[in-house]
Amino acid sequence: MRNSGLSEAPPGPPLWLLAELTYRCPLQCPYCSNPLDFARHGEELSTAEWIRVFRQARDMGAAQLGFSGGEPLVRQDLAELIKAARDMGYYTNLITSGIGLTEQKVRDFKVAGLDHIQISFQAADEAVNNMLAGSRKAFAQKLAMARAVKAEGYPMVLNFVTHRHNIDRIEQIIELCLELEADFVELATCQFYGWAELNRVGLLPTRDQLERAEAVTQAYRQRLEAQGHPCKLIFVTPDYYEERPKTCMNGWANLFLDITPDGTALPCHSARQLPVAFPNVREHSIEHIWNDSFGFNRFRGDAWMKEPCRSCDEKHKDLGGCRCQAFMLTGDAANADPVCSKSAHHGVILKAREEAEAPGPGMEALTLRNEKASRLIYRG
Amino acid sequence: MSLIKREQAPLLRRGFRLQWEPRQDCHVLLYPEGMIKLNASAGQILSLVDGQRSVAAIIAQLTSSFPGVPGIDEDVLAFLEVAHAQFWIE
Numbered sequence: 001m002r003n004s005g006l007s008e009a010p011p012g013p014p015l016w017l018l019a020e021l022t023y024r025c026p027l028q029c030p031y032c033s034n035p036l037d038f039a040r041h042g043e044e045l046s047t048a049e050w051i052r053v054f055r056q057a058r059d060m061g062a063a064q065l066g067f068s069g070g071e072p073l074v075r076q077d078l079a080e081l082i083k084a085a086r087d088m089g090y091y092t093n094l095i096t097s098g099i100g101l102t103e104q105k106v107r108d109f110k111v112a113g114l115d116h117i118q119i120s121f122q123a124a125d126e127a128v129n130n131m132l133a134g135s136r137k138a139f140a141q142k143l144a145m146a147r148a149v150k151a152e153g154y155p156m157v158l159n160f161v162t163h164r165h166n167i168d169r170i171e172q173i174i175e176l177c178l179e180l181e182a183d184f185v186e187l188a189t190c191q192f193y194g195w196a197e198l199n200r201v202g203l204l205p206t207r208d209q210l211e212r213a214e215a216v217t218q219a220y221r222q223r224l225e226a227q228g229h230p231c232k233l234i235f236v237t238p239d240y241y242e243e244r245p246k247t248c249m250n251g252w253a254n255l256f257l258d259i260t261p262d263g264t265a266l267p268c269h270s271a272r273q274l275p276v277a278f279p280n281v282r283e284h285s286i287e288h289i290w291n292d293s294f295g296f297n298r299f300r301g302d303a304w305m306k307e308p309c310r311s312c313d314e315k316h317k318d319l320g321g322c323r324c325q326a327f328m329l330t331g332d333a334a335n336a337d338p339v340c341s342k343s344a345h346h347g348v349i350l351k352a353r354e355e356a357e358a359p360g361p362g363m364e365a366l367t368l369r370n371e372k373a374s375r376l377i378y379r380g
Numbered sequence: 381m382s383l384i385k386r387e388q389a390p391l392l393r394r395g396f397r398l399q400w401e402p403r404q405d406c407h408v409l410l411y412p413e414g415m416i417k418l419n420a421s422a423g424q425i426l427s428l429v430d431g432q433r434s435v436a437a438i439i440a441q442l443t444s445s446f447p448g449v450p451g452i453d454e455d456v457l458a459f460l461e462v463a464h465a466q467f468w469i470e
Contacts, residue, residue, distance in 0.1 A: 089399065091410035091411075
């Protein structure tokens with residue numbers, strides 16, 4: 001049996017580096033994965049600080065680098081950061097809403113060495129997209145930029161976060177992606193962290209909605225395969241309809257390293273809410289953070305597990321699920337993820353499924369993600 | 381599925397990049413938000429895929445680099461079939 005604690009082998013390299021350059025964003029998506037209290041976080045890292053982080057992580061073995069946020073285009077030094085990262089040998093990904101992008105920037109980033117652009121859409125029709133984005137011009141801009149990205153020769157991922165208000169239009173979503181010549185399409189059913197957790201009742205689809213969307217996606221996959229079409233459809237199911245938890249992040253601090261705008265290093269986007277102290281790149285090297293810091297070692301191995309995980313014969317398969325979900329829904333990050341039907345807290349998941357069956361509030365009742373809401377929520 | 385032909389000159393799919401990663405001690409194929417670790421022979425084959433060399437030339441080069449190793453021919457064709465089916469090469 002695998003032991004835990006000091007006898008563990010040293011962790012493998014942080015292959016995936018996510019640089020959340022800023023929490024600033026022109027959109028207000030109600031399922032944003034940023035923390036609810038983003039408005040009170042500290043000063044953004046400087047250009048030089050980011051480049052130092054990229055160098056240190058690359059030396060540790062990081063090969064994929066995602067520029068994310070917030071909206072990374074808000075950073076005026078983005079082209080400089082792309083060039084520095086590409087020169088180090090990273091595969092560079094820009095993860096953007098497309099708002100603030102121009103044909104000139106698409107070309108400038110290409111010259112700087114950007115490898116790939118992912119554009120996120122809120123819906124496949126203009127009215128719903130713009131309502132969810134909290135912007136009247138968003139949809140037309142996204143279409144124009146998706147076309148510019150392909151015209152410039154980039155591979156393109158289109159990302160649609162799906163939920164109860166748009167998942168029934170999945171055919172329309174897939175058709176739009178094919179028309180725009182996406183290489184990969186992520187149909188990601190909302191996962192309930194950050195703002196999405198706040199808006200969960202207004203977002204979680206019913207089981208029927210989900211099963212229909214999966215069936216439609218599967219039919220499209222078969223059609224694309226028969227045509228020898230290279231577009232790949234990736235369907236992410238919400239774990240609220242599972243009986244076993246997901247192997248979250250492929251294990252705690254296993255291959256993913258997230259740096260937030262103020263330099264706090266996290267093993268996943270939402271870990272900041274946990275009652276765990278996380279290190280900051282302004283004070284520590286990436287090597288120290290990854291190998292030695294308390295925060296990154298907190299849930300490695302299995303010594304931290306409680307029952308029912310501790311004696312479970314599946315514990316090395318799902319690693320107890322998601323620590324953030326365990327914390328949000330049970331108050332203790334070391335508990336089993338309540339998605340697991342063996343969890344004593346599984347009732348909260350069953351209740352959420354039941355609530356999804358009710359008509360529920362309309363789209364207009366969702367709390368949009370913006371600074372005002374963030375400050376209101378965290379006024380105390 | 382069309383079989384790989386010896387006179388074709390395969391090319392990595394647009395946006396895909398082959399790279400040697402010292403920390404992983406292997407070649408990796410990088411693509412949007414993903415990475416495939418390649419074993420030694422897959423890395424050697426893909427290193428020769430440049431849109432200029434034909435499949436026959438790739439086989440010839442590997443055969444001269446590894447004299448006496450049997451089955452290079454079948455290995456290259458089998459791997460390129462997989463790479464083509466996965467849309468790694470065009």
